[in-house]
Amino acid sequence: MAAAVGAVDEIIREYLLYRGFVQTLKTLEQEKKDDKEKGLRVNRIVDYILSCINKSDFGALQAFWNHLSKKFFSRLNQDLVNNAHKLESMLLRLFLINAHRNGKNEEVRMFFERISGVLQDRRDWKEWFALPFTRNPEQHPTFKMYYSKEWYDAFVVSLYNFFSIMMAGLPLPTLLQFETEHHKIQTLVTEKNLLHRQLATTKDALMEAEATVQRLEARLAQNVAAMSAENKITKSTTSKSAVGGVEGAAKISQLQRRREQKAKSPMSYVSPEELSTDQRRDSTDDTKVVSPSLLPNGSTATGNAAGLPTGAYTITSSTVSNSDTDTGPIRKVKSTESSPFLIIDEQSYKDHTAPISHCRFSPNGVHVASVDVDNGLRVWMPNKLETKSSSKYKMDLLSLDWVHHGLGASDDLLILGFGKGQVKLFNASKSDSRWEFAVDRNYPRILSVACSSSSPTFAVSAAGWHSQNLTGTSGSKVTAGLTAPSLPSQMNKSSELMVMSYKSPLSYDTGLFDPTPGELSIWDINQQKIQTVLPLTPAIAVNCMSFNHNSNLLVTGGVDGMIRLFDVVQGECLCGWTAHHGEVLNVQFSSDETSVYSLGQDNNFCQWSTLRSTEKIAQFDIHQNASSPTSGWDGGYFPTTAPGSLFAFESDDKYVLTCSPSEGILYQMNSTDGSLSYVLSLSDQSGPVTCVDWLPDRRSYSTCITGSVDSTIRVVNLLKTEI
Numbered sequence: 001m002a003a004a005v006g007a008v009d010e011i012i013r014e015y016l017l018y019r020g021f022v023q024t025l026k027t028l029e030q031e032k033k034d035d036k037e038k039g040l041r042v043n044r045i046v047d048y049i050l051s052c053i054n055k056s057d058f059g060a061l062q063a064f065w066n067h068l069s070k071k072f073f074s075r076l077n078q079d080l081v082n083n084a085h086k087l088e089s090m091l092l093r094l095f096l097i098n099a100h101r102n103g104k105n106e107e108v109r110m111f112f113e114r115i116s117g118v119l120q121d122r123r124d125w126k127e128w129f130a131l132p133f134t135r136n137p138e139q140h141p142t143f144k145m146y147y148s149k150e151w152y153d154a155f156v157v158s159l160y161n162f163f164s165i166m167m168a169g170l171p172l173p174t175l176l177q178f179e180t181e182h183h184k185i186q187t188l189v190t191e192k193n194l195l196h197r198q199l200a201t202t203k204d205a206l207m208e209a210e211a212t213v214q215r216l217e218a219r220l221a222q223n224v225a226a227m228s229a230e231n232k233i234t235k236s237t238t239s240k241s242a243v244g245g246v247e248g249a250a251k252i253s254q255l256q257r258r259r260e261q262k263a264k265s266p267m268s269y270v271s272p273e274e275l276s277t278d279q280r281r282d283s284t285d286d287t288k289v290v291s292p293s294l295l296p297n298g299s300t301a302t303g304n305a306a307g308l309p310t311g312a313y314t315i316t317s318s319t320v321s322n323s324d325t326d327t328g329p330i331r332k333v334k335s336t337e338s339s340p341f342l343i344i345d346e347q348s349y350k351d352h353t354a355p356i357s358h359c360r361f362s363p364n365g366v367h368v369a370s371v372d373v374d375n376g377l378r379v380w381m382p383n384k385l386e387t388k389s390s391s392k393y394k395m396d397l398l399s400l401d402w403v404h405h406g407l408g409a410s411d412d413l414l415i416l417g418f419g420k421g422q423v424k425l426f427n428a429s430k431s432d433s434r435w436e437f438a439v440d441r442n443y444p445r446i447l448s449v450a451c452s453s454s455s456p457t458f459a460v461s462a463a464g465w466h467s468q469n470l471t472g473t474s475g476s477k478v479t480a481g482l483t484a485p486s487l488p489s490q491m492n493k494s495s496e497l498m499v500m501s502y503k504s505p506l507s508y509d510t511g512l513f514d515p516t517p518g519e520l521s522i523w524d525i526n527q528q529k530i531q532t533v534l535p536l537t538p539a540i541a542v543n544c545m546s547f548n549h550n551s552n553l554l555v556t557g558g559v560d561g562m563i564r565l566f567d568v569v570q571g572e573c574l575c576g577w578t579a580h581h582g583e584v585l586n587v588q589f590s591s592d593e594t595s596v597y598s599l600g601q602d603n604n605f606c607q608w609s610t611l612r613s614t615e616k617i618a619q620f621d622i623h624q625n626a627s628s629p630t631s632g633w634d635g636g637y638f639p640t641t642a643p644g645s646l647f648a649f650e651s652d653d654k655y656v657l658t659c660s661p662s663e664g665i666l667y668q669m670n671s672t673d674g675s676l677s678y679v680l681s682l683s684d685q686s687g688p689v690t691c692v693d694w695l696p697d698r699r700s701y702s703t704c705i706t707g708s709v710d711s712t713i714r715v716v717n718l719l720k721t722e723i
Helices: 002-019 022-033 042-054 058-071 078-101 105-119 127-133 149-169 174-262 277-286
Strands: 287-290 313-316 341-349 356-361 368-372 376-381 386-392 397-402 413-418 422-427 432-438 445-451 457-463 470-472 500-502 518-524 529-534 542-547 553-558 562-567 572-578 584-589 595-600 605-609 616-620 647-649 655-658 664-670 675-682 689-698 701-708 713-720
Touching: 002 022, 002 174, 042 058, 042 078, 042 149, 058 078, 058 105, 078 105, 078 127, 078 149, 105 127, 341 675, 356 397, 356 689, 356 701, 368 397, 397 445, 413 445, 422 445, 445 542, 457 542, 518 542, 553 584, 553 595, 562 584, 562 595, 584 647, 595 647, 616 664, 647 689, 655 675, 655 689, 664 701
Parallel strands: 542 584
Antiparallel strands: 287 313, 341 713, 356 368, 368 376, 376 386, 397 413, 413 422, 422 432, 445 457, 457 518, 470 500, 518 529, 542 553, 553 562, 562 572, 584 595, 595 605, 605 616, 647 655, 655 664, 664 675, 689 701, 701 713
């Protein structure tokens, strides 16, 4: 700023000369000579103060300091004002020490006469009045420090720092701001030149990439032409090999090996059941017979059913089918060139004895709570696979969630929801219930519980029994009134599959609307009582729900296919919209809470805006049976009501882990076009994956868990490789 002051003075001087204001110019020059602010230069201000001390001119020192106080110190914040008072006290002591050392006792006496009225009431100055009468004050404990050169040097540095900070914080007049503006313009010019260079570099890289793409397309066209020619040769050779014996078969084998070396497209499995007899006959020339060891993870095939020898599998070089009848594990997805995750470690937790229905990390990731269909509850440590608590209940255990806030340590408490209207607060460290309560008899099934992350409250979704008949997948019917039907906890795996579930609340074939009744309520953990009942119109059952970060909002997914957004504080429904053709199975807020994700019975995986409730941001093209991974499984009974988490996100919603009939599948998400890019599979389980969870990133390290009907929970540690 000091340089700017000098430059502005020259500009004003030049202007006054140009206008002929000679007298004004003379006045300006005279006042500049008597400039009390010393041109706002810190070094000149400090030098003047020290010169007053060296001359023992207390009058000039006091006048200059009072001028600075009125003009500058009064504009400072309180911290700097306090520093100014401390510096003033040190300055006065330095003046006294210097005058006494130089034998100027008269100046010392005049000093005390002038400001004794101000200093006599200050306790830190009491001993200083005895300075003129103290022998060898440089050895006195009170005065010794001020005679040292180290203290003097430190004090001078403090003066420089204080005035530098003061000048930097002063508001500038418009004329003095030109230097700041000049620096801004110079910075913008530099940034512009840098961006121009980056743009030129990017254009060159783009042109090079386009040239590379053109070369690759040309090579691809040549390869396709070569493969087409070889196909013709292969067909001709195949017809000859029928009568040519071993020599013709050898030629076919050579041609097939050459074609395998040139083929670039990914391999995909097509089951024999998907091909008609004519299709199988026509596709014979485009197939390869490979050993089972060459199949991708999770792929299965039959030999004799396709007319092939036992142990052989049919693989086509076409891409994954886009038809809706595709029954492969992954449908309508893009594959990534390189995986953004590396699997560091894989382990299996095997303490359950029945298919897994729920698995969930604790808030800090130290523990996992898991439930099986035999109503067994386990709380265990995923890093050691060590069981901390094991319980088994006679009632159906339908839902659970970890307590985030309130009583004790959050990693020890669980809210459990049962099939007879019971809700329990479970202490995992002691393996017992702190308290429990029962909801309305009309709603005996606790389909979902969700704990607040910011207050000691939780939401409870209770449901009644559907008034219509219950239908099993084998076609038999079981009638149900308002009491729960008697269901086996587990059927023999060799027996016929009988999956019992209530009929869909929306009968689309007849146009009837007969929802399962339900109630949604908020409970206080500390007071152990209900806070409010949220309005459901109509009073239908809620399958799933999730709080936002401050627990003011609650999003729910109902059996009527609707998503509803509730204001928990006001106890009202803000909005609701039909999201799925059938029940909503899972719903969850996005990381920024501007949208929600939902997975429905119709196998649609959607993203919805919370700001415009009717707007669908994206519908992701997920694989078949993502919402019903046990569909077609013949290993025994598995409930289809109150499902666990069918999908789980990474911390920023960029990646999602999903269930499937064979493995956990991890995708990269793109909300712009609704595409899912396949990343990797978490396999090594012998049955459908029914529930998943993903511990948020700890830097680049994260942990996934997948629960399966084979009674195991897979723990996979991932390392994020992308930056």
